[in-house]
Amino acid sequence: MSFAANLKDELCKDVPEEESAIHALLYGFLIFSHKFNADEISFSVVHEPTARLFAEALATHCGISAKIIFHERARGTLYKVSVEKASERRKVLEAFYHMPKEPTLRINRANLENEEDVPYFLRGAYLVCGSLTDPNKEYHLEFGVSYMNLCKDLLALVGEVLPQPKSAVRRGSYIVYYKESENIEDMLTYIGAVLSSLEMMNIKIEKDIKNRVNRRMNCDNANMDKTLNASLSQVADIKYIFEQKSESFLPEELYQVAKLRLENPEMSLRELCESVEPPLSRSGMNHRLKKISEIANNIRNGKI
Secondary structure, three states: OOHHHHHHHHHHHHHOOHHHHHHHHHHHHHHOEEEEEEOOOOEOOOHHHHHHHHHHHHHHOOOOOOEEEOOOOOOOOEEEEEOOHHHHHHHHHHHHOOOOOOOOOOOOOOOOOOHHHHHHHHHHHHHHEEEEEOOOOOOEEEEEEEEHHHHHHHHHHHHHOOOOOOEEEOOEEEEEEEHHHHHHHHHHHHHOOOHHHHHHHHHHHHHHHHHHHHHHHHHHHHHHHHHHHHHHHHHHHHHHHHOOOOOOOOOOHHHHHHHHHHHHOOOOOOHHHHHHHOOOOHHHHHHHHHHHHHHHHHOOOOOO
């Protein structure tokens, strides 16, 4: 199963027992559902436990049986949960202090009397309209909200209890989102998905280690390429000097380095320094190799 599906499974397993917590959870479901008015109360999800949890909470808290209809699709089963009877819809609206006909849908804070109820409210909201990108690919958690004022209310509420999220408009929907891994972990922990939050932390650590290893390997490879290119250039210069002049043309101190490089093109600068007698410093070895290169260039240019 995907990370997102496991996250929703975890959120659905921890069913609150306190009446106010169930009230807040159910309100999160309702206010962010596709339809929440006198004519229709419904939403559709691909996650069956979410549909079941909503129906059970509605039955427990309001004494109303929601209807669950599933549709088989190529991309998976879609579950639509709805309250069919008009009298029961009015009862639900009254239970959560909403009018049958409201000009705009807003969060009624009367449903969140205790600060401890807010996590359950946000849990319900996430289960209905939330999504999380696979953290192995990127960090992105969002709530997709149908109404502008409702989005503003959610943005304000989340900002009161967690780091302030950002908002955007996408294809007619209003988005409240986080892109920072730490903020997403805080949100998951806050709404009760502690295991998923820990798993995300582990994924982030593994990604960080892999990135560091890759950077080190890239750096090592670049250094190896640089060393090899320098060595090939030095070998070419030495061969050219020996061919155009002779091995005895170079002073003894340069000949010693030239012969060592010619016979050991794979050696690093450090290894060259340690192989001459007496050993040289890196600057000393660099100086002699540059002197050999200058001599080769002077021969090429007819100066010697």
